[in-house]
Amino acid sequence: MPSILLVTASPYGRASRGAILAMQAVENLRQRHPSLDVVERDLSALADATIHSVYADAIVGGHSHDEEVFTLSEQLIRELEEAAFVVVATPMHNYTVPASLKMWIDFVLRYGRTFATVDGIKKGFLSDRPTLVVVTAGGIVSGTGKFQPDHLTGYLRDVLATIGIDDLKFIYLDGLASPVRAEEVAIEGGDAIARDAVFGRDEATHSHA
Ligand SMILES: Cc1cc2nc3c(=O)[nH]c(=O)nc-3n(C[C@H](O)[C@H](O)[C@H](O)COP(=O)(O)O)c2cc1C
Known part of the structure; x- marks a missing residue:
């Protein structure tokens, strides 16, 4: 059953500012594609999950995909495979993704399952699908006021491309440490989502067409 997958990586889960904005995109998608289920994956609820030695051995040893050690990995991969849209x-x-999202990446990028090296090039096994990434940051990481490195955007592009997902859009809700800027970027982010041809409101995108 195709779905809309919402992955939240903040320690605050659904209450995070990024998730609140991301849920606007999910709600727009739900209205535009009523047949799709919404699947939420709150990574803050997986705080105890880790890559332990049994899992590492199974990866390196090329164990069968249906072994118990891969249960969580399989669940996360299937959620992604079934998603028509990912937010x-x-x-x-x-400067980069939080540990919870890194853990998700380590369970989802599995050699021989979601990608492999073919003729010296890594080839992803998932079909591409529209994916929106809402990035929240206390400091400024995008645009003219940027004052710190961003190892999140390029990294996320590279890992998702490894498994076949290239259709990515980023929205930055940054400079949140300043309450004035936080209010401004939340409005701008909401507008950007509303106008988006894929993740936006139906009527808003039509009026801009
Ligand atoms: C462990 C930790 C590291 C952080 N590192 C950065 C950072 O490198 N750059 C930055 O701008 N903000 C950093 N922040 C601030 C968060 O990005 C900021 O609180 C963000 O707005 C939280 O958004 P949320 O409500 O969606 O969780 C860090 C926060 C924590 C808890």
Whole structure:
């Protein structure tokens, strides 16, 4: 059953500012595609999951996909495979993705399952699909006022491309440490989503067509 997958990576889960904005996109998609179910994957609820030695051995040893060690990995991969649209809300933690999202990546990028090396090139096994990433940050990480490195955007592009997902859009809700800017970027982010041809409101995108 195709779905809309919402992945939230903030320690605040659904209450995070990124998730609140991301849910606007999910709601627009739901209205435009009423047959799709919404699947929510709150990574803050997986705080105990980790890549342990049994899992590492199974990856390196090429164990069968149906082994118990891959249960969580299979579940996360299937959620992604079944998603017609993906919306990710992630904070920036120390210039890159938070540990929870890194863990999701480590369970989803599985050699021989979601990608492999073919003729010296990594080939993704998932079909491409529209994916929106809402990035929240306390400081400014995009545009003219940017004052710190961004190892999140390029990294996320590279890992998702590895499994076949290239159709990515990023929205930055940054500079949130300033309450004035936080209010401004929340409005701008909401407008950008509303206008978007894929993730936007039906009537808003038609009036801009
Ligand atoms: C461990 C940790 C590391 C952080 N590192 C950064 C950082 O490198 N750059 C930045 O701008 N903000 C950083 N922040 C601030 C978060 O990005 C900020 O609180 C974000 O707005 C949270 O958004 P949310 O409500 O969606 O979780 C960090 C916060 C935490 C808890």
